[in-house]
Amino acid sequence: MSSFQNVVSRRATEERCRLTRRRKDVGRLPFRSRLRASPSTEEGLTRELERPKSKDFYLVGDDVNLLPPWEKDSSDYSDFIQQQRDHVECQGDGHEEEKEKTLPDPFVVLGIETSCDDTAVGILRSDGKILGEAIASQIELGEKWGGVHPSEAREAHKRNMMGTLEKALQQAGLREEDVDMIAVTTGPGLQMCLDVGCKAARDLALRLEIPFVGVHHMEAHTLSARLALQRPFWESDCWTTKGATVENVSPSLGEETDPLVPLEFPFLALLVSGGHSQLVLAEGVGSYSILGDSLDDALGEAYDKVARDLGLPVGGGGGPAVERAALEGRESDVPPLKRPLLERRDCVFSFAGLKSAVKYNIQKRKVELDLGLEDPLPERDVKNFAAAFQNTALDHVEERLRRAMGFCEGKEKTEAGAGVKKEGGKPVRSLVVVGGVAANQELRRRLSRLCAGRGSEGDRREEIQKLATREERRWRRRRKSAQKRGEEGRGEVETAEQAIQALRRLDVEKEKLKPWRLVVPPPRLCRDNGLMIAWAAVEKLRHRLFGDARVVRLRPRWPLGPVRPVEGDFFGQNAELACPRIDP
Template identity: 40%
Template sequence: MVSLVYNTLSSTFSRANIFLKPQFSRRTSRLRINLSQFGPIWSSKVTNSNSFTTRCSSSSNRITEISCDDNDIVVLGIETSCDDTAAAVVRGNGEILSQVISSQADLLERYGGVAPKMAEEAHSQVIDQVVQRALDEANLTEKHLSAVAVTIGPGLSLCLRVGVRKARQIAGSFNLPIVGVHHMEAHALVARLVEMELQFPFLALLISGGHNLLVLARDLGHYVQLGTTIDDAIGEAYDKTARWLGLSMRRGGGSALEELAREGNAQSVKFSVPMKQHKDCNFSYAGLKTQVRLAIESKKIDTETPIFSASSQDRSLRADIAASFQRVAVLHLEERCERAIDWALKIEPSIKFLVVSGGVASNQYVRTRLGEVVKKNGLQLVCPPPKLCTDNGVMVAWTGIEHFRKGRFDLPPPADEPEDFVFDLRPRWPLGEEHTEGRSGARSLRTARIHPSLTSIIQSSTPQSLPFNNDVENMKHHAG
């Protein structure tokens, strides 16, 4: 198999680095390289572009140095890791030339979540139009690009393949280098596009439908994972709770639940905070989801009735559950961030920023509560604008730019790449090396515990006696 990018997974999170000791500044990139092993392909590419100035060795007639200004770096970013087809064109100085997103909201509402095969088909139907529109809105063609960046993981392999295939077609046809991007790294690094003062090292909380990550970003490509989710991520818990409460999934369950929660009493339902007994930075939302489902059953809420058809009393009950769930779900984030800040400052005392990014970071309640945590610990909170928190092509393009400056990219694929070529995809792909103190006993489902208030219910009930028997069975398994 020909590796697209990222040959190793280590604490330095390194990509295939074909350059020796690349050097760059924030505004001007200077890459010192030796490309004699790659033949003339790069000579024709760079010398014919106005974006680069080249110096060649008189003896080998090969490029030994590429010098380019950030204004001349232009990267197309393609993102298809899950349920949105996105593309964007970004300049090296941070200027967003275009941003296009094709939503799968209709599919989400129809299937109550992401259906991988349907999502793949939806990506395939629109990927060409989305990319072309991104180029058109940037008033550029592929010939103006310096490189193509594309998400190769983590995500749904069927969906990732669509974006990678398109990226390789463009890169091969127009002789462009290609940068494979880690989806969660992109969520973290897009903060550096909107906050130019954000330098390494910094702490990042990445929260989305599939991920909860607390990461110490020590340098570009060098990450220490302080905490992760041991089961369900917060975004998935938001979506499931929203669906059970009969909310519309068209704009995403998270925003609908946050809106309903404003009507409720956040203290009315006594949900327990997950993993209080585990003194680490890991996350768990499976137990909280089960608590929500049991609360819905106990209040005899008809989950088949959409919120717009509910009586005022029923709506009030649902709002109380939404508000109580949100309070505890975010309190879990707060507690983990408190501990992560303490750990991170011991490793890197110069840290000044906490970056909060990912789809759930667009939630205003989340931002407000974490803002208080950061303020109390003397740090600054950096949250990208909501349109850059959800999955988008800008974050992919910008991450591609960051690594392109360092010379971390692959050479153009062949223009006649065979149809059966096996792409290097990373559906499951850790970001950095796990911090020793971050390992949790709860990683073993046999030792994970549940709240005492649920134990008696679970032990005295058969799966058939409860409407949500799959979660109850899981909880029994968790309880050992």
């Protein structure tokens, strides 16, 4: 056995022993709960052990009877909003209308965001103009703990909350009494961190006797793209918009010269951050369908872990560090990485296997160089591994996104795709990229090319032919295996060959050869911030969707909407083509 195999075997044994000891502590918790019980924090593990299995929320407030019906029965956020909307329309409750009448036009919203490790406060006018913003980061704590430490993050939020609030008000030149509405993130996120922001927002709303709105963190990210296309946003005399241009947010398409064309529903959203990797079909405020989610690690989380394995600084997030290193790296100088989920034809993501493969290759390289497992790699190797990881991860994202775009295009004229066309049958022709990873310039370059290519007849035909060729090779291999086992499966193979020939003859529909519009908010809106929370509250107010500050429900785990499975490949009117599985 080689020295490298000895090292890996010893580390694997140590890991098994550690996991065995942890299982004894965790007991019979479900698998996902075991993952959430961090081994580095006894407090987090104890909380999960003592927590009732049926309780998926926490209350800020004493009177549970004040909770409305939709707070108790909803399964996901979209269901929650639909129930609230139905209640407002059917009951004719004038409470919300009374609140709405008291607000001036435009009115001032203060948004608070504490779902993770940033204490953020944003003050926004309802027409989109930024008045003030302040963010207290926890970079030093991130460097110390190698990531987010929940209990330490909570204490930092408590220390920073009042100072951040005062700084935002000072920048806006306002007093607390000048604020007309309070908005705060109520989920998803770390419960201990959410609690700090919600208590501060609740106390402020009750003391000032002004409307209160709870905001879903991922919806706020999604709707921030609509904020970035408001003209008053770019007229703001605030440092947040400095260094960004409107053309970078939304490049013009064809004869369309004004990039500040409002972003209308429906649109496809790619949410990529440290906690989420999702493809979401946004059909309206509070109406979302998840086309694809991550099976394990999120893309931002994978970036952070790879950055730690490479010895890069992770205090400000591992993503920027890996991106900078990858600029000068050569992927061909390191072992090749396999793209995840090549055998699946849906829109789900997976980055855990890719992250583990990179870690294995890093350890192997250290053994080859006679380095200890804790010793840093040479700078050239760090850059090469960073380039290999980033290229493979973004290839995976691009392939999944191409499939989701094909689903939206191929289902436009079918009854099955009725949910894709909303508000008068508008097709989906806009892609929004939000979340912390949206600031990655290589991701933006790839997606710009992808969106433009949807309008190129040559690119689309080439894409179809590639899929047909790969499918043909796959079925030849399957037929050979069947013959070796003595199973001809002739009828099935003939059906596959007919479908492949039909796919090769498939023509691209001219009316669907339109480029997609790409919208990426400025980098300052891509990270967690209070402005996106305030804007999401403005959007909800237009639909009379208020909250109640007397009792606030926190949801650390809160799906944005129901899952809509996407399977197969979709090209024009032949979306229902009886073609066998097509590998990407």
